[in-house]
Amino acid sequence: MTSVAASAPPLDQSLVRRIRSVVGAEGLFIDPDQLLVYESDALTQYRHPPSAVVLPRTTEEVSLVLALLHAEGRAFVPRGAGTGLSGGALAVGGSVLVGTARMNRILELDSENRRARVQPGVVNSDLTRAALLQGLIYAPDPSSQSACTMGGNVAENSGGPHCLKYGVTNRYVTGLTVVLPDGEVVELGGLEREPEGLDLVGAFVGSEGCFGIAAEIELTLIPESEGVRTLLGIFDSMEQAGRAVTDIMARGLLPAALEIIDSETIRAVEASIFAAGYPTDAGAALVVEVDGVDAALDAEVAIARACCLSAGAREVRIATNAEERLALWRGRKKAFGAMGRLAPDLLVQDATVPRTRLPEVLRQVGEIGRRHGILVANVFHAGDGNLHPNLLFDRRDPDQVKKVEAASKEIMEVCIRAGGTITGEHGVGFDKRAHMPLVCSHEVLRAMARLKEAFDPLGRSNPGKVLPDGYGPRSGAGARGAEVGRGT
Amino acid sequence: MTERVTGGRVTGGRETGGEGKLGLVLAAQHDRLSNCVHCGFCLPACPTYVRLYDEADSPRGRLYLMGAVAEGRLDPASDAFQLHLDRCLGCRACETVCPSGVEYGFLLERAREVARDARPSSFLSRALLVAIQSPVPFAIWMGTSRLLRWSRIPSLLVRILPSSGMLGTARFGMAMLGASLPWRPPAMRVEAGRAVRDDMAASPATTPPPGPGERGRVAILTGCIQDQLFRRVNRATERVLRANGWEVVSVSGQGCCGALHAHGGALTDAREMARRNVRAFQATGVDWIVANAAGCGATMREYGHLLEEGAEPSAREHAPSEDASGPNGRADDERDRAAGRWFSGRVRDITEILAGEGRSPRRGAPLPIRVAYDPPCHLLHGQRVRTPPLELLGSIPKVTVVPVPNGDECCGGAGIYGITHPDLGGRVGGDKVSAVLGTHADVLVTGNPGCAMQIGAGLRMKGSGMQIAHPVEILDESYRRAGFYAG
Ligand SMILES: Cc1cc2nc3c(=O)[nH]c(=O)nc-3n(C[C@H](O)[C@H](O)[C@H](O)COP(=O)(O)OP(=O)(O)OC[C@H]3O[C@@H](n4cnc5c(N)ncnc54)[C@H](O)[C@@H]3O)c2cc1C
Ligand code: SF4
Ligand code: SF4
Numbered sequence: 015m016t017s018v019a020a021s022a023p024p025l026d027q028s029l030v031r032r033i034r035s036v037v038g039a040e041g042l043f044i045d046p047d048q049l050l051v052y053e054s055d056a057l058t059q060y061r062h063p064p065s066a067v068v069l070p071r072t073t074e075e076v077s078l079v080l081a082l083l084h085a086e087g088r089a090f091v092p093r094g095a096g097t098g099l100s101g102g103a104l105a106v107g108g109s110v111l112v113g114t115a116r117m118n119r120i121l122e123l124d125s126e127n128r129r130a131r132v133q134p135g136v137v138n139s140d141l142t143r144a145a146l147l148q149g150l151i152y153a154p155d156p157s158s159q160s161a162c163t164m165g166g167n168v169a170e171n172s173g174g175p176h177c178l179k180y181g182v183t184n185r186y187v188t189g190l191t192v193v194l195p196d197g198e199v200v201e202l203g204g205l206e207r208e209p210e211g212l213d214l215v216g217a218f219v220g221s222e223g224c225f226g227i228a229a230e231i232e233l234t235l236i237p238e239s240e241g242v243r244t245l246l247g248i249f250d251s252m253e254q255a256g257r258a259v260t261d262i263m264a265r266g267l268l269p270a271a272l273e274i275i276d277s278e279t280i281r282a283v284e285a286s287i288f289a290a291g292y293p294t295d296a297g298a299a300l301v302v303e304v305d306g307v308d309a310a311l312d313a314e315v316a317i318a319r320a321c322c323l324s325a326g327a328r329e330v331r332i333a334t335n336a337e338e339r340l341a342l343w344r345g346r347k348k349a350f351g352a353m354g355r356l357a358p359d360l361l362v363q364d365a366t367v368p369r370t371r372l373p374e375v376l377r378q379v380g381e382i383g384r385r386h387g388i389l390v391a392n393v394f395h396a397g398d399g400n401l402h403p404n405l406l407f408d409r410r411d412p413d414q415v416k417k418v419e420a421a422s423k424e425i426m427e428v429c430i431r432a433g434g435t436i437t438g439e440h441g442v443g444f445d446k447r448a449h450m451p452l453v454c455s456h457e458v459l460r461a462m463a464r465l466k467e468a469f470d471p472l473g474r475s476n477p478g479k480v481l482p483d484g485y486g487p488r489s490g491a492g493a494r495g496a497e498v499g500r501g502t
Numbered sequence: 503m504t505e506r507v508t509g510g511r512v513t514g515g516r517e518t519g520g521e522g523k524l525g526l527v528l529a530a531q532h533d534r535l536s537n538c539v540h541c542g543f544c545l546p547a548c549p550t551y552v553r554l555y556d557e558a559d560s561p562r563g564r565l566y567l568m569g570a571v572a573e574g575r576l577d578p579a580s581d582a583f584q585l586h587l588d589r590c591l592g593c594r595a596c597e598t599v600c601p602s603g604v605e606y607g608f609l610l611e612r613a614r615e616v617a618r619d620a621r622p623s624s625f626l627s628r629a630l631l632v633a634i635q636s637p638v639p640f641a642i643w644m645g646t647s648r649l650l651r652w653s654r655i656p657s658l659l660v661r662i663l664p665s666s667g668m669l670g671t672a673r674f675g676m677a678m679l680g681a682s683l684p685w686r687p688p689a690m691r692v693e694a695g696r697a698v699r700d701d702m703a704a705s706p707a708t709t710p711p712p713g714p715g716e717r718g719r720v721a722i723l724t725g726c727i728q729d730q731l732f733r734r735v736n737r738a739t740e741r742v743l744r745a746n747g748w749e750v751v752s753v754s755g756q757g758c759c760g761a762l763h764a765h766g767g768a769l770t771d772a773r774e775m776a777r778r779n780v781r782a783f784q785a786t787g788v789d790w791i792v793a794n795a796a797g798c799g800a801t802m803r804e805y806g807h808l809l810e811e812g813a814e815p816s817a818r819e820h821a822p823s824e825d826a827s828g829p830n831g832r833a834d835d836e837r838d839r840a841a842g843r844w845f846s847g848r849v850r851d852i853t854e855i856l857a858g859e860g861r862s863p864r865r866g867a868p869l870p871i872r873v874a875y876d877p878p879c880h881l882l883h884g885q886r887v888r889t890p891p892l893e894l895l896g897s898i899p900k901v902t903v904v905p906v907p908n909g910d911e912c913c914g915g916a917g918i919y920g921i922t923h924p925d926l927g928g929r930v931g932g933d934k935v936s937a938v939l940g941t942h943a944d945v946l947v948t949g950n951p952g953c954a955m956q957i958g959a960g961l962r963m964k965g966s967g968m969q970i971a972h973p974v975e976i977l978d979e980s981y982r983r984a985g986f987y988a989g
Contacts, residue, residue: 040554040556043556043558045581045582047576047577047580047581047582047583048556048558048581048582048586050566050567050570050575050576050582051557051558051560051562051563051566051567052557054540055540055542056539056540056541056542058539058540067556069555069556095542095545096542096557097541097542097543113555113557115555115557116555137546140546158541158542158543160543160546160599161541161542161543161544161545161546162542286603287603288601288603347601348601350539350541350601350602351539351541351600351601351602351603352601354537354538354539354541354601354602355537355602355603358532358533358536359536360539
């Protein structure tokens with residue numbers, strides 16, 4: 015198990031003074047008690063309190079702060095809303111957290127060119143809310159969209175239920191203002207600039223905070239679709255639901271969303287205060303959503319319905335208004351919260367397998383859970399084979415913690431054997447870096463390390479993430495708060 | 503002392519509650535605390551987070567600090583625990599958005615109990631709680647306030663006092679007092695008789711009276727401040743209930759609901775007040791207990807939990823008077839617990855009794871006014887009552903209801919928050935006042951005395967003449983014009 019060898023010392027007085035002169039007294043926190051709340055993101059298995067939290071407001075402030083940290087040899091970690099599920103925003107080794115919460119202005123919303131320029135702390139759904147006034151939306155919609163930030167989305171290349179049709183974050187980012195780890199500000203891409211050969215924007219999206227801080231983000235918006243139809247199929251078994259998904263795709267439909275909820279999850283939701291009215295003896299439920307030009311939608315719904323029925327659905331419900339639509343979605347949207355009430359702790363796995371292998375992989379996941387005596391409940395984006403097994407446990411019981419770790423690793427291995435990968439959308443972060451060699455060869459990991467070195471030669475931006483030990487900029491650079499070693 | 507995990511994987515760990523009995527109170531809430539999955543969905547809903555952007559001032563952060571105290575990693579007397587819990591408005595907007603159903607308000611009260619045991623709270627907040635509980639000083643304070651508010655002194659002071667410092671606080675207090683004055687309905691014009699008749703003709707006739715007491719029997723919590731500064735609201739509540747066919751039973755021996763005590767963490771006092779009310783109301787055997795102050799209603803719905811816990815050994819430690827051999831013996835405890843459950847299940851907001859779920863109040867005379875409705879947090883988030891007040895207002899002929907933009911956010915009143923936290927409270931309150939002014943309504947309607955005075959004070963300090971009223975006062979005026987109370 016990877017852990018921290020040494021924790022960085024507190025910031026010295028003169029550095030505190032200099033940082034405060036940039037961000038003001040309320041822009042820097044150093045009280046260790048207060049800093050406790052920053053020791054985890056939404057993956058609470060790990061706790062790494064930062065040595066300080068800085069909250070700049072502008073690109074210029076970010077640049078000045080990073081330059082100050084650079085001069086002192088301090089490592090830093092960017093943080094958005096801390097909704098990440100892979101420990102990406104953990105301040106490993108007592109790094110300094112640079113939060114973007116105060117950088118929450120929409121700088122430009124150009125409806126004619128369907129373009130927005132935002133600061134990284136803008137919350138995903140706030141951007142869509144603002145764009146909707148002009149009939150536009152920002153398409154990628156992570157389930158956490160009401161809280162997660164655009165900077166976090168860019169760093170994790172986030173997806174969401176509707177990304178089956180619309181694609182994930184990287185399809186929408188057209189330009190970035192990046193502050194490099196030494197404080198230098200660079201412009202990558204951008205509509206006004208000439209295409210510059212290598213796609214550096216593409217390289218930055220998904221870099222999980224390891225290449226510096228995205229201080230401004232230029233994005234493409236799309237028109238809101240004219241109509242939406244939602245349908246819920248109830249099946250006796252997961253196989254039937256899987257067959258329905260395959261049929262729907264084979265008939266040439268491209269639904270905006272195809273989400274499956276397994277029997278354990280249905281029971282969890284129905285037993286909770288979020289009961290959505292799904293039958294508790296069902297083997298699986300499938301939510302299908304189609305959107306587009308109104309006139310075409312009824313025909314699409316009819317096809318989706320026929321596919322469900324011929325796959326053996328015992329019941330198909332079709333929403334006719336917004337309220338019913340929400341009701342059909344409720345079981346999916348509230349699943350995470352409902353499970354949070356079933357057990358004190360919850361580990362959300364995130365893996366992707368080829369769509370057709372889903373039923374088989376799920377069967378194996380179920381077996382792994384049973385073998386370890388751990389309840390595993392699955393929700394997933396069935397359209398692109400992105401699976402989220404939720405492992406329920408109580409961290410106060412060390413035995414359960416061990417079982418969850420073992421089960422989690424086995425689940426990953428099953429997915430890899432089925433031709434899949436270890437993350438769908440939550441990123442590698444701190445949690446999965448040790449498993450990277452399972453999916454990437456030595457050569458590939460080395461290439462990643464060299465790319466990181468180009469952006470961050472001294473290894474000071476989000477140390478201890480993504481790349482496994484032994485890869486990455488030589489730690490001979492001696493960044494304080496960046497030494498990550500092996501231990502327990 | 504505390505032991506901080508400086509990094510690494512969390513396994514097992516000491517989670518049985520440190521810091522002696524203080525940690526125990528929170529450790530007993532392990533299940534409630536662990537419902538929080540740390541997802542962060544509550545951050546954007548929190549008025550303090552979206553102004554300060556410090557996660558320690560977010561719901562998730564505050565819950566995390568409580569957890570750290572429960573685990574024995576954080577000293578409840580620490581600045582961090584004290585400051586960030588104190589800064590919470592207690593608006594419970596975080597509960598509405600939480601996918602895990604975390605009972606934040608409940609946990610906050612326990613955490614505040616721990617915090618004030620570790621370090622005394624501010625003089626102002628202590629003084630207020632004592633004053634409310636002591637009959638004579640309270641009567642004097644309220645009596646003076648009532649006299650003062652009818653004089654011109656408050657509005658004069660609002661004009662001449664500076665807006666910051668101690669005098670600024672006094673100015674705000676005066677503005678609040680001024681805002682507690684009754685609303686003035688639009689006069690029936692000179693050609694009143696005709697105008698009203700025209701209005702009446704344009705809308706369907708009033709509905710006929712239901713038989714007296716036909717709907718059932720209810721009792722009203724008259725409250726403390728409500729009873730002193732807003733007695734007119736209690737009277738209006740009584741009249742509209744009668745006009746809608748409810749028999750209103752008067753309850754002697756009832757008193758303050760204890761909401762401010764509970765919010766401040768003075769749980770032993772709150773429990774005592776709860777017990778008194780539970781006994782007083784139980785004796786009446788009414789169908790519903792009606793609250794017309796959202797803060798009181800929210801607390802009364804929690805009496806079940808409050809008294810349930812009152813007999814637990816951990817809480818007993820804080821309340822030596824509750825010794826099993828004392829006046830409140832085991833049998834008394836059990837009886838109080840059962841009564842508490844009965845009580846909680848019967849509390850309803852006045853707007854829920856009259857409207858919602860397909861019901862609507864009896865139709866009175868038209869009232870051509872434009873009202874802005876601002877939902878009190880303890881109604882919207884604390885009791886999950888969203889539509890009944892809107893349905894009630896919407897049922898009154900000629901009343902135009904406009905929502906306050908971003909109305910789901912707290913007004914910054916939160917008891918005496920505006921006075922104890924002038925800066926932050928002022929920012930939250932200022933945004934609310936601007937939103938309210940933007941509605942260009944004649945009357946701002948809200949169902950909680952604290953909110954009415956907070957927003958009213960803000961309006962007055964901005965020189966606005968917008969009126970303030972409780973939803974039942976609007977309905978009451980419509981009934982009065984319809985002649986329902988004539989006979
Ligand atoms: C209930 C729940 C549901 C979720 N559903 C989805 C989902 O459907 N799809 C999905 O993809 N994810 C989902 N997530 C995961 C998470 O919300 C996303 O990864 C999100 O993009 C993280 O955003 P954040 O602002 O919280 O970033 P944080 O968690 O604060 O940070 C995430 C990473 O981004 C880096 N970072 C943050 N800001 C910047 C910046 N400005 N520049 C450079 N690096 C930066 C951080 O260093 C860190 O490595 C879910 C999470 C939860 C709790
Ligand atoms: S929304 Fe609820 S579960 Fe999520 S962090 Fe906030 S309190 Fe915890
Ligand atoms: S009660 Fe209100 S102020 Fe307090 S944490 Fe919840 S949302 Fe924030």
